[in-house]
Amino acid sequence: MHRPxxxxxxxxxxxxxxxxxxxxxxxxxxxxxxxxGSSAGPQTITYWASDQGSSIADDVKVLTPELDAxxxxxxxxxxxxxxxxxxxLNRILAATTSGQGPDVLNIGNTWSASLxxxxxxxxxxxAVMSQIGDTGRFLPGALAATGAPGKPPxxxxxxxxxxxxxxxxxxxxxxxxxxxPTTWDQLVADGKKLTxxxxxxxxxxxxxxxxxxxxxxxxxxxxxxxFFTSSGSPTFDTPQNIAALEQYVDFIGxxxxxxxxxxxxxxxxxxxxxxxxxxxxxxxxxxxDASLANYGMPSSAYGVVPVPFPASPPAGSQHVDSIVAGxxxxxFANTKHQxxxxxxxxxxxxxxxxxxxNKAYGSLPSVTDAYSDPAFxxxxxxxxxxxxxxxxxxxxxxxxxxxxxTVIGAALKNLFADAATGKTITDSLVAAQLTTAQQxxxxxx
Amino acid sequence: MAAATDVSRTPAAPAPAPPxxxxxxxxxxxxxxxxAGLPYLLLLPAVCFELLVHVVPxxxxxxxxxxxxxxxxxxxxxAAPSAGLDNYxxxxxxxxxxxxALLQSFWTTxxxxxxxxxxxxFIGTGAALLLQDPCRGRGLLRTYxxxxxxxxxxxxxxTWEFMFQRDxxxxxxxxxxxxxxxxxxxxxxxxxxxxxxxxxTAVWRTWxxxxxxxxxxxxxxxxxxxxxxxxxxxxxxxRIRRITMPSLRPVNQVLLLVLFLWNFNDFNTPYVxxxxxxxxxxxxLSLQIYDTSFExxxxxxxxxxxxxxxxFLLLVTAVYLLLTNRGRNADA
Numbered sequence: 084m085h086r087p088x089x090x091x092x093x094x095x096x097x098x099x100x101x102x103x104x105x106x107x108x109x110x111x112x113x114x115x116x117x118x119x120g121s122s123a124g125p126q127t128i129t130y131w132a133s134d135q136g137s138s139i140a141d142d143v144k145v146l147t148p149e150l151d152a153x154x155x156x157x158x159x160x161x162x163x164x165x166x167x168x169x170x171x172l173n174r175i176l177a178a179t180t181s182g183q184g185p186d187v188l189n190i191g192n193t194w195s196a197s198l199x200x201x202x203x204x205x206x207x208x209x210a211v212m213s214q215i216g217d218t219g220r221f222l223p224g225a226l227a228a229t230g231a232p233g234k235p236p237x238x239x240x241x242x243x244x245x246x247x248x249x250x251x252x253x254x255x256x257x258x259x260x261x262x263x264p265t266t267w268d269q270l271v272a273d274g275k276k277l278t279x280x281x282x283x284x285x286x287x288x289x290x291x292x293x294x295x296x297x298x299x300x301x302x303x304x305x306x307x308x309x310f311f312t313s314s315g316s317p318t319f320d321t322p323q324n325i326a327a328l329e330q331y332v333d334f335i336g337x338x339x340x341x342x343x344x345x346x347x348x349x350x351x352x353x354x355x356x357x358x359x360x361x362x363x364x365x366x367x368x369x370x371x372d373a374s375l376a377n378y379g380m381p382s383s384a385y386g387v388v389p390v391p392f393p394a395s396p397p398a399g400s401q402h403v404d405s406i407v408a409g410x411x412x413x414x415f416a417n418t419k420h421q422x423x424x425x426x427x428x429x430x431x432x433x434x435x436x437x438x439x440x441n442k443a444y445g446s447l448p449s450v451t452d453a454y455s456d457p458a459f460x461x462x463x464x465x466x467x468x469x470x471x472x473x474x475x476x477x478x479x480x481x482x483x484x485x486x487x488x489t490v491i492g493a494a495l496k497n498l499f500a501d502a503a504t505g506k507t508i509t510d511s512l513v514a515a516q517l518t519t520a521q522q523x524x525x526x527x528x
Numbered sequence: 529m530a531a532a533t534d535v536s537r538t539p540a541a542p543a544p545a546p547p548x549x550x551x552x553x554x555x556x557x558x559x560x561x562x563x564a565g566l567p568y569l570l571l572l573p574a575v576c577f578e579l580l581v582h583v584v585p586x587x588x589x590x591x592x593x594x595x596x597x598x599x600x601x602x603x604x605x606x607a608a609p610s611a612g613l614d615n616y617x618x619x620x621x622x623x624x625x626x627x628x629a630l631l632q633s634f635w636t637t638x639x640x641x642x643x644x645x646x647x648x649x650f651i652g653t654g655a656a657l658l659l660q661d662p663c664r665g666r667g668l669l670r671t672y673x674x675x676x677x678x679x680x681x682x683x684x685x686x687t688w689e690f691m692f693q694r695d696x697x698x699x700x701x702x703x704x705x706x707x708x709x710x711x712x713x714x715x716x717x718x719x720x721x722x723x724x725x726x727x728x729t730a731v732w733r734t735w736x737x738x739x740x741x742x743x744x745x746x747x748x749x750x751x752x753x754x755x756x757x758x759x760x761x762x763x764x765x766x767r768i769r770r771i772t773m774p775s776l777r778p779v780n781q782v783l784l785l786v787l788f789l790w791n792f793n794d795f796n797t798p799y800v801x802x803x804x805x806x807x808x809x810x811x812x813l814s815l816q817i818y819d820t821s822f823e824x825x826x827x828x829x830x831x832x833x834x835x836x837x838x839x840f841l842l843l844v845t846a847v848y849l850l851l852t853n854r855g856r857n858a859d860a
Contacts, residue, residue: 173822180602197825200599290718292805344694345718350805416603482599486824493805500718500807522625 096371104296123408126423127160131174131188135242135444137377139165144441144488159423168351172485178415179203186418187427190238192409193227193293193478193488198236199230200482205414205421206235215429223323228407228477238411240449241431242441244369245470246297246405247387247463254323254364263386266394268331270365274340277364284340286363287331289499290349292492295331298367299405299491300478305392307399310487311479315519324396325513328495332513336502346496346503358385362384369408372445372463387463389470405442405475409449483524490520593831602827615832624800624821630833633811640812641791644730648787649780651731652738657768660746670743677736685800688729692716693802717802723808730797734790738783745779746772781852788848789841813837 092230130150136142142165152159164185166174172194178184179201198204205211207229221497225243229236248270250263258277264270274284288294303310308323318324334341342363348354352374358366359378367390372382388403412431414424430436437453447467448454454468479487494516502508551663580613592605593615601608621627655673659666676684691698700713716725762770795814798806804823806815817837821830 176822176825180605182603197599202600202603272682290805291804292803342695343715347694347715385567483824489805489819489823496718496805497808500715504715504719519629523629 093104125158125160126420127162128420128423128427129162129164129419130427131171131185132163132165133171133189133191134167135163135410135446137373138472139167145440149431149436149439152436153427156430157423159420159426161427175203182417184415184417186420186424187414188266189241189410190413192225192240192407192411193239193484195229195237195411195484196231196480197485199234201245203416204237205312205416205418205424208235209241211425212239214425215432217423217432220432222449222451222471224407224471224475224477225409225449228409228480229411231480231482238413239428239432240409241412241437241504242410242446243449244370244408244410244446245467245475246301246390246408247392247466247470248366249366249375249385249387251358251361251364251370251385253384254361258364261370263388264391265388267391268394270342270391271338274334274338274365278340281362283342283357283363284293285334285365285367286348286354286357287334287341287345287367287499288348288351288354289335289346289503290496291351292496293488294351294489295492295495295499297408297478298331299324299328299495300406301390301403301476302331304401304403304476305396306330307397307401309420310491311481315481317487317521317524319524320365320514320517323399324517325510326397328498328513328517329508329510332495332498332502332508335499336508343503346499369405370444370446382463387466389466389474400478402474405470407471407475407477409446456468486524490523494520554650589831590835591640592827593827593835595831596832597827599825602825605827608828611828614775615828616836619828619833619836626829629808629811630813630816632808633813633816635776636723636809636811637813640727640730640810641729641788644734644791645784645787646733647731648738649784651735651777653742653845654741655735655739656742656746657772659743674736676732677740679733681733681796682800684733685729685797688725688732689717692725718807720809722807724800726798726801726810726812729801730791731796733797734787738787741783742776745776749775785848787844788844792841793837 132142132146134142136145139147143163146163146165150163154160168191171190175184175188175190175194179198184203207215212401221240222243225240226236228239229240232332250262254277255263255273258273258279260273264273270285277284287298300310303324306327308321308324308327310317310319310324312318329336335343335346337496342357345354345357354363354366355371355374356378357363357369358368358371359375359380374488375385380515390400393400394402412428414428418424431440432450434450434452437450438456438458441448441453442456442458447459447464451460458464459468478484481487498508498513498516506512540632588796589702592608594611594613595605595608596599596611596614597605597608618624618628619627622631654677658671659670690696694700694713699716703709704711704713716722749772753775754767756769757771793814794812795818797812798812798815802810802815804815804819806812813833817833820833821827
């Protein structure tokens with residue numbers, strides 16, 4: 084269309100000049116940031132904390148006195164940033180890619196194997212473990228959820244959590260139910276009694292992929308199923324897994340003990356609010372105490388028992404009623420302050436810090452010696468302790484764990500949507516969702 | 529577009545040069561280079577930033593699409609092994625779940641985009657025409673209409689998310705409890721209606737832009753044309769059809785293209801409305817790409833999907849410009 088003009092060739096020349104300018108700017112930039120503070124002056128480490136309290140401001144309030152104590156003890160300053168759960172994994176991913184991250188950070192323990200595969204975190208070898216003062220203090224179950232088996236873990240547990248069944252005492256009494264359910268048949272029967280007009284038997288977050296995946300994992304184990312073979316390849320569409328998913332979706336489907344609107348709950352607060360306000364009588368949750376108090380429900384109004392089991396366990400059924408939930412603390416492999424970072428980990432897992440922080444957050448200490456504190460001897464805490472000690476299982480420790488949660492969570496979200504909009508949930512419908520999920524998992528894996 | 533207008537002009541006349549230089553055209557002179565080079569020097573920072581912000585990331589994205597960039601390599605992504613065309617084969621293989629889901633969401637995205645563009649254009653043009661003649665409160669109304677455009681995307685979409693909630697949302701409050709249109713509250717964020725919710729939110733966000741652009745276009749139509757038409761006895765529809773629409777044609781040509789490209793790529797609206805996993809009925813391509821990259825950590829495949837999206841949009845743009853320009857040249 085156009086003849087090449089002098090104008091155009093000049094433009095090209097200018098572009099070429101710009102490119103070379105840019106290239107040189109890039110190459111000189113990479114040498115510009117040597118780590119500061121390693122020799123002179125007080126050291127400063129950066130700590131990314133996860134959001135454990137009722138808000139980020141609440142977390143800062145809880146953590147600051149502990150960090151001050153650490154600075155007083157060691158002279159190391161801690162630069163705190165609390166990051167919400169919706170951002171944390173993406174921030175870690177960005178830090179991993181760029182190599183510019185914090186020195187110490189919290190991660191959800193189900194991410195351990197995935198993040199271990201990136202090599203972003205310092206492996207906790209036996210030598211490192213002894214450096215942070217471990218002498219077999221950590222809870223074995225919680226310690227298992229710190230990486231893939233057979234590899235040095237990439238973190239240590241700091242807050243331990245488990246799922247329990249929360250129930251509203253007054254509503255159970257009003258429905259004439261003497262004791263909370265211990266089997267699923269009882270739970271459904273109780274749920275039907277408790278479902279009256281504006282009140283529902285149980286509430287779930289049907290559109291939350293992680294909640295869905297956790298429940299699918301536990302229910303599948305109870306059915307004697309598994310989502311992965313021992314070699315790690317996905318086996319989603321088995322009869323056991325179909326039964327597990329169907330059982331969960333039926334709360335809204337054939338049992339009609341959960342509000343169909345639960346199918347669109349996804350932000351992690353809606354189910355808790357329904358339970359706290361009495362619109363639902365039961366809730367399967369981890370560490371709900373702080374939020375429930377925040378929503379105006381006193382701890383005397385509810386009780387906690389383990390999540391139910393099948394009345395007659397099918398063949399191969401495992402005695403599992405919760406995932407090993409919790410938060411781990413990891414050291415970024417790129418840290419320029421490794422010694423200071425490990426000192427900080429040692430401090431955060433020390434008996435007194437563990438007692439103070441877990442008390443504030445309503446979680447359980449990850450070290451055995453902290454349990455001597457009377458704060459962890461309440462009946463509710465005893466329930467979670469016994470679940471963690473005897474019937475909690477780690478989510479699959481595979482590099483694609485995050486993807487597993489997404490595909491299984493999405494399958495359940497779709498099934499919940501079907502049930503809520505009046506579709507009958509059949510085995511073949513569930514099987515089709517599981518087959519799709521498995522193909523997605525295999526294709527990417 | 530520049531190409532289209534340039535054709536009518538004299539082709540590529542060099543910039544007018546001062547007479548002494550013109551007498552010795554090939555003679556190198558520092559003053560001349562300085563004078564001719566100054567504009568480019570002034571442009572250089574902008575060009576650098578353009579490269580830094582747009583071109584380099586795009587090239588990196590294309591490069592990644594040929595790599596097996598998964599969680600195992602993100603720490604040192606230069607070491608990611610080459611994937612050849614595997615990422616593209618994976619995305620285009622409609623026999624497996626990912627490929628078929630991608631194809632499905634391509635059609636969903638296409639129908640979503642066409643609907644949103646058409647509705648936004650109609651509402652925007654209608655509103656602009658209504659406010660064309662000076663009337664009391666015109667400035668106020670024009671400002672008011674632009675509010676959705678001025679709101680941050682996240683704020684707007686999350687407000688709609690609250691409004692679409694089944695039990696506590698405003699939409700069901702009006703439909704079920706005030707107007708009694710249905711007895712059972714419908715779902716908007718899951719199931720078939722999720723597509724409607726997505727389109728409504730996107731149209732609400734997009735139409736003010738159409739309104740703004742058409743309003744600007746209307747200012748350029750000479751009033752004499754309307755006066756002449758009125759004297760000839762043309763009614764309002766006649767005037768809109770014979771004067772307004774043909775005069776707006778160049779404006780609409782760009783407007784429709786821009787609306788199409790924006791909505792086809794829209795990520796904020798579905799992500800804020802539905803979270804990381806959208807209902808299958810409202811699963812747009814941008815969300816699929818996000819899931820592949822940031823939920824499954826398969827950045828190679830995610831990039832390949834992005835490149836395919838880019839190629840499709842380039843094709844649409846080229847065909848669209850070719851067709852509309854040919855139409856215009858034929859008219860001329």
